[in-house]
Amino acid sequence: MIVDSTVQRVVLVTGASRGIGAEAAVQFGAAGAHVIVNFREKRKRAQVVVDRIIDAGGSASTLGADVSDPEQVTEMAAEIRQAFGRLDTLVLNASGGLERDADPGYALRLNRDAQVNLATSLLPLLPVGGRIVFVTSHQAHFIHEKTDVPQGYIPIATSKRAGEDALRALIPEFRTHGVGFTVVSGDMIDGTIIVRLLERRDPSSVESRRAAGPLPTVEDFARVIVRAGTNAAADGETFYVGGNDYLAAAEASRWSLPPDFARHQH
Numbered sequence: 001m002i003v004d005s006t007v008q009r010v011v012l013v014t015g016a017s018r019g020i021g022a023e024a025a026v027q028f029g030a031a032g033a034h035v036i037v038n039f040r041e042k043r044k045r046a047q048v049v050v051d052r053i054i055d056a057g058g059s060a061s062t063l064g065a066d067v068s069d070p071e072q073v074t075e076m077a078a079e080i081r082q083a084f085g086r087l088d089t090l091v092l093n094a095s096g097g098l099e100r101d102a103d104p105g106y107a108l109r110l111n112r113d114a115q116v117n118l119a120t121s122l123l124p125l126l127p128v129g130g131r132i133v134f135v136t137s138h139q140a141h142f143i144h145e146k147t148d149v150p151q152g153y154i155p156i157a158t159s160k161r162a163g164e165d166a167l168r169a170l171i172p173e174f175r176t177h178g179v180g181f182t183v184v185s186g187d188m189i190d191g192t193i194i195v196r197l198l199e200r201r202d203p204s205s206v207e208s209r210r211a212a213g214p215l216p217t218v219e220d221f222a223r224v225i226v227r228a229g230t231n232a233a234a235d236g237e238t239f240y241v242g243g244n245d246y247l248a249a250a251e252a253s254r255w256s257l258p259p260d261f262a263r264h265q266h
């Protein structure tokens, strides 16, 4: 792999073999970064994402690792150090917990513990000006202000909010390294597998979101992730994508707003 890491931004997107992570990887590639496309098991899909980036004139490579396994994260960090010497942007996108074979503790292990482990393991590779972006959903981010989360999604939403809180607690450490941290939170994103599944299993949950306004697309969401991954504002700000009613609900309970509320709305 020949990467001119003196001029190219090196970006790792976790869980980039499909969905939002894949689109964010493609957009980072189009913006001139070298993109490391992380996947857990779908190597071929990850390679398709890399090929798309390269065919469009960009630069990318795959890197397989189950991010919930600390040993695999250690190996991933070592491989990035060896291949590139640094990492400019870490996008914490991979998420889960609804998998059929997932044990009851998996959601918290992946959505909180693994995110903290990734951030702390990769922090030594991030130079001054580096960026960490945590990707989440409004249902998780606003779980304390708007509680109409579909029953089956509650463990995921709770664990993702716990992940966000644990990462926010690390902001002083990120700051001492000169590394910025932002959160990108989105409404249900049209066209994703999870929304297509919900449309079959719990159609009213998707209908109620559509009734609140048009759902953002994968491209819309990815665009904001890319902006967050390079933006100058990076001290715990949250970038919101869609779902104005969530912002209104949080506004209504302003006394209990998260400290980062409404800095950026997209």
Ligand SMILES: NC(=O)c1ccc[n+]([C@@H]2O[C@H](COP(=O)([O-])OP(=O)(O)OC[C@H]3O[C@@H](n4cnc5c(N)ncnc54)[C@H](OP(=O)(O)O)[C@@H]3O)[C@@H](O)[C@H]2O)c1
Pocket (backbone or CB within 6 Å): 014, 015, 016, 017, 018, 019, 020, 021, 038, 039, 040, 041, 042, 043, 065, 066, 067, 068, 092, 093, 094, 095, 096, 110, 135, 136, 137, 138, 185, 186, 187, 188, 189, 190, 192, 193, 194, 195
């Ligand atoms: N979908 C929505 O409506 C929506 C709305 C707001 C926010 N978000 C957030 O956006 C992010 C992406 O969502 P999505 O819907 O695009 O997800 P998705 O389609 O379910 O894709 C998940 C990706 O994460 C990877 N992954 C899963 N577990 C992993 C692990 N343990 N280690 C490494 N990679 C792992 C998968 O890789 P393999 O394919 O190799 O298993 C896949 O590439 C999530 O953080 C989600 O909370 C989604």
